[in-house]
Amino acid sequence: MFVDSVNITIQAGSGGAGAATFYRDTLTMFGGPNGGDGGRGGDVIFIGTNNLDNLVDFHYNQKFKAGDGANGQGGNKTGADGADIIIPVPLGTKIMDEDGKLLCDITKIDQKYLALKGGAGGFGNTHFATASRQTPNFSKTGVKTQPYHVRLELNCIADIGIIGYPNVGKSTLLSVISRARPKIANYQFTTLYPNIGVSQVHGQNLLFADIPGLIEGASDGVGLGIDFLKHIARTRLLLHVIDIAAMEGRDPYHDYEVINQELRKYHADLENKKQIVVLNKIDSATPEQIKAFKTKLGRKVPVYEISALNHTGLQELLDACLQTLNTIPKPAPLIVETVLEQKIDKNQFTVTGGNGEYQVAGPFIDNLIRGVVLDDTESNRYFQRRLVQHGVIAELKNIGLTDGDTIQIAGHFFTYTE
Ligand SMILES: Nc1nc2c(ncn2[C@@H]2O[C@H](COP(=O)(O)OP(=O)(O)OP(=O)(O)O)[C@@H](O)[C@H]2O)c(=O)[nH]1
Ligand SMILES: [Mg+2]
Incomplete structure (x- = not known):
């Protein structure tokens, strides 16, 4: 299962109560106050990890609470602090409050976001002894925390998005340039959610996202719809894969135009993303098919000819990806970090x-x-x-x-x- 948005509840630990105790021993009947402070409650912290690739774990577990602080004790003993709760999330996870306001965007491994601070422990009665009030018999309760609802939304982190009609060979391409093992089959909509793969090109890691196939009307919800297009929002380059052998009888150039139109309808940003056109299945295409496509395309977009099946033309394609990427600046990460309780x-x-x-x-x-x-x-x-x-x-x-x-x-x- 692939889950890319969930609502969860998080709660920091409450502070322990301070103690209201007095020093006593066999000789001292009424000693001074010696109530220790309560311990601090644990914090709620999110952390980025690349051991997860989607939010499916949160489908089964939606409540996260840090440990409460222990109560203070006599003899000036401070209560133990509550344990923090650390919640791993995949890279590309946006954390939002219940009104949809962005709190943090986790984009790096080990990036931490302190969402909620634990409640402070209450003061023991030692704090309340003043010159005029030598024997305070009250202490403070710790700060009680409340649950907060937050929404997690995943936008895959990848440098390059692989898009195109179903069955054109997008997953096959990913499988031959990276160690990813997506499902490949000779029918449409084999891929039901994005697959991520890493390819090493001249010592640089390029992250590819293979997106489920798009068809005409996708931006209106036809086929798998546009649910997955958000996962290419962060990519800097698109590989637009075409079945140049027209194995399913469609005109390859028409395919190319339809997909671009769907991107445009979805969001102007996607239309403006740099594209490399990848003519796949050249092992089964005629030179005329390739020529006809290229003539219609003109010189406006770079084109590469490959056979993912036979591993032909892959190195040239990867070199072009690296070169192009290096000319496109990385988008500045969104840095917004609000500790939820600071809102109050x-x-x-x-x-x-x-x-x-x-x-x-x-x-x-x-x-x-x-x-x-x-x-x-x-x-x-x-x-x-x-x-x-x-x-x-x-x-x-x-x-x-x-x-x-x-x-x-x-x-x-x-x-x-x-
Ligand atoms: N002849 C030939 N067949 C290919 C090539 N690349 C992929 N195929 C075949 O095309 C079919 C579809 O491949 P997939 O990689 O699953 O296609 P996809 O674009 O990921 O399809 P969806 O996930 O449904 O969108 C499979 O039968 C592949 O073996 C190629 O270069 N040449
Ligand atoms: Mg696929």
Whole structure:
């Protein structure tokens, strides 16, 4: 099976909670706070590998979660960090958020993309000891993470795309210039998904992608359609393979025009890609067939004559591929890297309401509420102080908050007293 797009869920590890413990021994009844911090949650990291050539593994496994951080313990023991999860993806994988925004384009072996950072561990109560609060009996819970949906889309990475009608010998060509072993047979649509092969030409590796056959109407979905044309979007050169022996009775030059028209209809970029025309099956063609084609083509495009079956003309073709490629600059890789959680502004909050009832919400509140235990007087005071310090109360006053009004925050109700 060949899978080139999948939706998966990823989640970083949550941070462990800090401990609220106190030093005690046989002589000390009430020692100082010694609660250790919680461990950090693991990160979610994607990594490029050439051991995979498509996304089929994600068809069976779509949920990825990094390890949670362990809770802190007494005696100032920090909890262990959660393990990162490292997700290998084939080269050419684009990682997008659920709105389709590109987050990262994996194009190199071992290229890493940090998609989600693990949640920070909560502070143990040692952090909360101040001159005026010597025995803090609260600690912070770790940052709880959420699952994110991301989409993976594969656009094969290849220097050269091999295109043409079905049964013209595209896979045969790939099989004789590389070690790839695509299925070859004397019927149309033998190839159902792109095959990638590497050919060494004068010490340089050229990556070829053999694309399933195209026919008239492909750009409207006829045959295997254009699903696979996206896999030649990144190639810099196209080998347009023609069955010059016309073994299936079609006119080779008409084939050539039809395919170009389908490319044009699909995307102007494909039409503008440099092409080398490959007249295949010359072992079975007449000199007249070759001449007729070349006359119609004129001099506008380079033409090579080969027999993939008999291995004729291959070296000349490969030399031309190398030479042409070296004249076309490599497209600059798309470098966009957004850590998903950085999308959230942790200081942001909104105030709403009026007539004695107000609400506060937003990431600032979500983050703050995680770190406090509201039933605990001390913790509750700390919470209220943070609201003042962060300007939440001032904002509420701006929209009319006065003494005795109710403020609703994350499902809790508070009565405001000046
Ligand atoms: N006589 C001759 N036959 C060839 C040559 N190259 C390929 N063939 C034959 O043409 C048939 C089709 O070859 P494939 O390589 O499967 O063709 P394809 O273009 O990949 O076809 P699809 O995958 O269906 O698009 C097979 O029977 C091959 O043996 C050639 O140079 N000469
Ligand atoms: Mg094929």
